[in-house]
Amino acid sequence: MDQVDKKIVRELQLNAKISMKELAEVVHLSSPAVTERVRKLEEQQIIEGYHAHVALKKMNRPMCAIILFESKDCKALANFCHNHPDVLECYRVAGEISYIIKIATHSVESLEQFIDASMQYGTPSTNIVLSSHKKKIIDPFLAEEQ
Template identity: 35%
Template sequence: MNSKIDQFDQKILQLLQQDARISHAEIGRQIHLSQPAVSERIKRLEAAQVIRAYRADINPKALGYQITAMIRLSTRQGRPYAQYVANCPEIIDCYTVTGEDGAVMRVLASDVEHLQRIINELNVFGSTSTAIVLTTHVAGKPITVPAID
């Protein structure tokens, strides 16, 4: 366990991941600390970049995105696609990976034609392989402090 993250910090992180809008006072009630103590701990976690941001969990289908796809991109050299993926709003995650593929990305599309346009644009940077997500079994799982033996 990270020696700088104690059990109170872990509980704070768990509660914030469940509901980023929870008040510091409510966190304090749940973990038996004062509101000022909770606020100070949260400020420390933010300063240490343990907490990087607070976000809303948006339902893509409610915005018209009917398809989620995973696209693997194989490139010859470097990351020529980096600028494109940074500016493409439909690409919501992109990871440089080891193995045959240079990148793996999660993409949202309104329909098959929309997905095809994104794939065609990515093909400029290398070859792609696409899988459409049928079911999501785990998403947005809270991150916990790793157990160290």
């Protein structure tokens, strides 16, 4: 990735709906040149997709929680999470715990129902999210020159 590609990726992270014409103006290239660079970034899977970021509160999911699991059956827990509508993210991790699950739900009662339903797969430890910050821009990691 050269500096132009980095700027393209940065701009698309800020606004995935930007037109190729507008993006071309920002990076000082022609529209066809920018379109070709974006296509190559997609082919290289640097750009994996374009997403709508939704307001969880407005989707009637104001309660977020991070649940740590010591799982008895990792595959069954993963399947349960994959099929549960409240699960936003599910990570299998190494260490004392085997899974980290992020859910967004509508009430303390529905959080309790999720915990009760998931206990057959292991021991949960629930952390209610009070506030959060998510990076909107991910810059490429640059290895230090030796």
